[in-house]
Amino acid sequence: QVQLVESGGGLVQPGGSLRLSCARSRSDFSIYDMGWYRQAPGKQRELVAGITSAGSTNYAGSVKGRFTISTDDAQNTVFLQMNSVKPEDTAVYYCYTRLRPTLTLYWGQGTQVTVSS
Numbered sequence: 671q672v673q674l675v676e677s678g679g680g681l682v683q684p685g686g687s688l689r690l691s692c693a694r695s696r697s698d699f700s701i702y703d704m705g706w707y708r709q710a711p712g713k714q715r716e717l718v719a720g721i722t723s724a725g726s727t728n729y730a731g732s733v734k735g736r737f738t739i740s741t742d743d744a745q746n747t748v749f750l751q752m753n754s755v756k757p758e759d760t761a762v763y764y765c766y767t768r769l770r771p772t773l774t775l776y777w778g779q780g781t782q783v784t785v786s787s
Contacts, residue, residue, distance in 0.1 A: 682755055705720030738753075
């Protein structure tokens with residue numbers, strides 16, 4: 671079993687920055703990909719950003735140019751740098767990873783991000 675532990679959420683003012691981190695508890699399997707989803711109240715969970723083991727990234731159109739996803743060298747931790755945040759970025763952010771060879775999907779417990787003045 672793999673656990674994903676998120677940190678870095680909180681309250682931030684519009685236009686501010688926040689950095690989310692997500693660390694996996696085991697490193698004996700290599701990743702296929704890691705990333706972040708978010709879910710706002712009353713809305714469906716949506717993909718924010720993902721990164722593959724090869725370093726390819728993809729972003730939701732609403733965050734492109736403002737958010738940056740990255741991992742540490744060992745690909746044990748995934749980061750989401752959130753800049754120029756907007757009130758509509760308010761949501762619970764969930765980290766995920768899919769591990770080789772089975773591509774089993776794991777989720778973090780979620781971290782609240784609130785953008786408000």
